[in-house]
Amino acid sequence: MGAHCRVDRPGDMDCSALNSASMAQCAAKLPSLVPAMGISRLTYSKIRVAMKVLISKYPNRFQFFPSVYAMAICVVASLVTLVLLTACGKRPADGPEYPLPGHMQLVSLEVMNRMYASTNLIPNGDFSEWPSGAPAPDGFRPPANRDISRVLPIEPRGGPGRHSADQWWYESDQNAPYQDLFHTVVPGIQAGRVYEMYVHCISLYDATVSLSIVALDHAGTALGVWPDLIVVTPGDVLHQEHFAKIQATHNGSLVIAAHSNANTKFRARINWLEWRLMETELENGETAVRSTAMN
Secondary structure, eight states: OOOOEEEOOOOOOOOOOOOOHHHHHHHHHHHHGGGGGTHHHHHHHHHHHHEEEEHHGGGGGGGGGSSSHHHHHHHHHHHHHHHHHHHTSOOOSSSSSSTTTTOOOOOHHHHHHHHHOOOOOTTTTTTOOOOTTSSTTOOOOSSSTTTTTEEEEOOOOOTTTTTEEEESSSSSSTTOOGGGGGEEEEEEOOOTOOEEEEEEEETTTTOOOEEEEEEEEOOOOOOEEEEEEEEEOSSSSSEEEEEEEEEEOOEEEEEEOOOOOOOOOOOOOEEEEEEEEEEEEOOOTTTHHHHHHHE
16 A cells, blocks of 8 residues: 554653662562563563672673663663564554554665655644744634644754644544535646655554545645545654555645544644655555545
């Protein structure tokens, strides 16, 4: 199908900053938490014993760890991070799947290099240009009803003018027309060409929402739709990147719109970091996601 995803969960831990009081608290809680992380109490105990031996034998090499608990916690944290990353392509045990089975994988550097070597057809796709007091970034339309959804500018990147679009949902807009959704319109689309949609975002409050694309002819008439082309994976401060390839069937424009889906729980919050649409090609037997004709 050509839809892919990468997820990263922040898990860095600065053990040198942990004092004895915080270590005692961590030490008291960690044994009860590690089973939920997929690490048994026996494994955790073995890690602690091994750390004690290493610290006693090589004290100078581990002086930056305030205690054996710090070392054990860092090891466990590293193991958990490894589990999270290697589990990216696995199917969840139950409940809805994000994205569809078999379409989730780590994104290679080759793919990322190809993506950023291509021109982004979405003007201001990183939301950098956002005039003070404007309801949406340049080139985008805000949600029509702020009681249902709204978009706010925030600057998590640290540079002036480098905004991201922080979108909130309070009610469903799943079936609303694209004109009422947070959206942008990309002109100059050519029939038969392949385009790749890329989304970089952060999910908060275990939110899942979707991006859909609508094909318009030169008169602005909707001809086809790619519903739920990209489905954001639920998470709490979960960084993720999604890719999907489509093939245009008509000359005209593409509308890219964000909306809730059947599994969205309110209130929902997604921090959009970047949207990219790039002209590309199908490779190695890939197939593009098919559009659905509009009635």
